[in-house]
Amino acid sequence: MIEKKLEGQIWHVTLNRPEKHNAFDAAMIASLGEALQSIPAEARLVLITGNGKSFCAGADINYMRAQAGYSEEQNRDDAKKLSAMFEFIYELPVPTVTYAQGNIFGGGLGILAACDIAIASDNARFCFSEVKMGIIPAVISPYILRKTTNAFAKRYFLSAEVFDAQVALRSGLIAEIVSESNANETVDRLCQSLMSAGQQAQRSAKRLMHAYENFEPMSRDQLIHELAKLRSTEDAQTRMKTFLEKSKK
Incomplete structure (x- = not known):
């Protein structure tokens, strides 16, 4: 369901339900939250990816069927757990990177937006599908709106249109588009660049940026x-x- 491993100071967290397009349910939410809270001390960054054709197609159908029968109190408890998962990603003191391919729908966009830097394949398809089911992208909205504009969110939150990687890039949701054949090379290069920087400086920079993002x-x-x-x-x-020594040469 969730694979995790430390490799060269990178804490790899991989969504692993490829047969379900990595759609999440209660168990997967709990497992991802646990993986994000168990980062080894020596990890310099977190890389979140998804196995299979799609990064994350949002919520699992059976999970949504179960929610339809929940009481308001049960739904509130479930929403708190989902919200906490995104908060775990956003609050991590180390840089967070995600590579996303295929379908990135609903809550999958929350994972992507909560990360510091998101790279997507040129075949990626995005959708805030919630309004089609009579709900809203509530707990992911803070992370989406930190990266995009209200104008963008108004269109795609309200229409549930599917949009492509070029639209996602222009909106600020993602930082770069790559072909799947070059994805590993691009992600590796970015990760190496991040790990070459000063760790204390990165942590301080994240605090600074979060302060502005949170209107403080x-x-x-x-x-x-x-x-x-x-x-x-x-x-x-x-x-x-x-x-300075290098600049003298």
């Missing part, structure tokens, strides 16, 4: 404090020295 921008004094704190670290001083 850091004050000038807080920004000064963050920069001064980082400049005094051994890692930053070593990196600056190396950079």
Whole structure:
């Protein structure tokens, strides 16, 4: 259901229900949440992918049938667990990357948007399908709206139209489009670039960006404090020295 492994300081988390297009149910939500909370200390980044033709086609049909029979209290509890899964991704202090192919529908878009950087295949298809079922993309909306505009969300939240990778790129949902044949090379290159950067600096940068995204921008004094704190670290001083030495040549 969920595969996880540490490989070269990358914590690989893979959705593994290819026969169901990696659609999630209650068990998969719990398993993904557990994988995200059990990252080894030595991991420098998290890479989320999906086995098979599709990254994630949203919620499993049988899971949705079960929800239809839930009481309001049961649905509230279920929604809390789903919301927590996306929050686990968003709040991770290390960089998070996802590569998505095939169908990325409903909650699958929540995973993609909660990650820092999303790359998609040129055959990817996206859809906020919720309104077709009489519901809304409620718990994924904060992550979608942090990356896109209200104008984009109004069209695709309300119409449930399927859109392609070019539209996703223009909206800000994804950072790059690649062919499936070049996907591994592109993702590997990005991951190596991320792991070559200063870890403390990355964590601080994520705090800074999250503050702005959550309408709680850091004050000038807080920004000064963050920069001064980082400049005094051994890692930053070593990196600056190396950079300056190279610039002399």
